[in-house]
Amino acid sequence: MGKIIAKKNSSKKDVITKKASLLFRKKGFRATSMRDIAEAIGVEAPSLYNHIRSKNEILKEICFNIALQFTDHLKLIEHSKQSNLAKIENIIRFHITMMIEEFENVYISDHEWKHLPEPFLTDFKNQRRNYRLHLSAILQKGIDKKEINDVDPHVAVLTILSSISGIEGWQRSGKKIDAKLLEENMVTILINGLKK
Amino acid sequence: MGKIIAKKNSSKKDVITKKASLLFRKKGFRATSMRDIAEAIGVEAPSLYNHIRSKNEILKEICFNIALQFTDHLKLIEHSKQSNLAKIENIIRFHITMMIEEFENVYISDHEWKHLPEPFLTDFKNQRRNYRLHLSAILQKGIDKKEINDVDPHVAVLTILSSISGIEGWQRSGKKIDAKLLEENMVTILINGLKK
Structure with a gap:
């Protein structure tokens, strides 16, 4: 499991939001967990919490x-x-x-x-x-x-x-x-x- | 629990389909059970099966x-x-x-x-x-x-x-x-x- 890698001009929060958005659309907000989001980014779930408080906050x-x-x-x-x-x-x-x-x-x-x-x-x-x-x-x-x-x-x-x-x-x-x-x-x- | 009552010119199957349609729209097809449909009509679930084989058949x-x-x-x-x-x-x-x-x-x-x-x-x-x-x-x-x-x-x-x-x-x-x-x-x- 790696780190969240943000491109130039975008924050780590942007990386999380973007990946979450894709999952929310495909699976629905309810069915998507913070763990799913972390997995899609390729990091451990706890490291998301350094940048975002909750799934609700992303939404x-x-x-x-x-x-x-x-x-x-x-x-x-x-x-x-x-x-x-x-x-x-x-x-x-x-x-x-x-x-x-x-x-x-x-x-x-x-x-x-x-x-x-x-x-x-x-x-x-x-x-x-x-x-x-x-x-x-x-x-x-x-x-x-x-x-x-x-x-x-x-x-x-x-x-x-x-x-x-x-x-x-x-x-x-x-x-x-x-x-x-x-x-x-x-x-x-x-x-x-x-x-x- | 009563019987399925169909109005003139409509069959008991129509009564079931109509009620099911309403529930499928409100709760979604997946989340609706034959029991829900029976309950909404006011009959016992088994009596639905005299008229319709399955939820799939209604859909x-x-x-x-x-x-x-x-x-x-x-x-x-x-x-x-x-x-x-x-x-x-x-x-x-x-x-x-x-x-x-x-x-x-x-x-x-x-x-x-x-x-x-x-x-x-x-x-x-x-x-x-x-x-x-x-x-x-x-x-x-x-x-x-x-x-x-x-x-x-x-x-x-x-x-x-x-x-x-x-x-x-x-x-x-x-x-x-x-x-x-x-x-x-x-x-x-x-x-x-x-x-x-």
Whole structure:
């Protein structure tokens, strides 16, 4: 059994989180033990505890880090000077990119957040709800300005986010997809579909 | 403990399947026992075996019954004389209706089919793949005839089916949605998005 080896610009904690994320996705959070994580890294379980307190802490790190990336991007877009439709397009592109580049972490934050302990669970749920409300608000503004088709903004949010989370199945199946083709085609369908 | 009471036009087997479907969705197929199903119906477990051989048989019933409904509808549409875009619209509407009216069964056939025993598993997987290939073919014909935007038909199938399966979350959350509004809005977004 060796040491935790971190590459340049990444901490040992990052190494643990990354490996844990992969296991949480494949086996589920509940079924993954700290011992499994240690084994996958190639170290003894006790040496994990120098860097991380618990499995819950890893889950918290993953979920809140992903949430932060999405909300930071959303704030940037909200404050930008573009049409509401362009804002939605930017958000869709960001979601697709995250789904492809940060697949494991996005998957965990989408499916395993239910296992977060309180008070983090409530906080996370509020952030999710809030994020969707902000998306709805952008859509509603676009509808009011006749940039976007007159649809229920909540149905539009559902349609957008579900389409993108469908990329999961494709990622899991290990099929080689051209990420750019996927992004362009999905954006074409969703943005044409929303455009007035 | 009483008897299995079936309403008019439904068999005792239907009663068992319906209750099982609800439990499979809530607890998962693996975690649900024949005893749980019997308890939910209000009978002793042995009396289930007069109507159904095993938990696997119930799963098989649910998955293949749903698959049959989808393939029957698809055949009907494929042989109809409408534009390819209209065919796709019809298929989308059928999926949404099934998602709303047959929610538990569609959910099981979408998520729990992995637990089917062989040879049913292979058969079911082939049916799923085949169904998607037929959808892609309709889309491709529509693209060739310039009815549909020039997108990769597989990305289009992914976008369509994922959007619709997103209705799950909404169903589960128990939010009251106007089914007609949901259908019309989702069709507007997807069909406008696909239309050339």
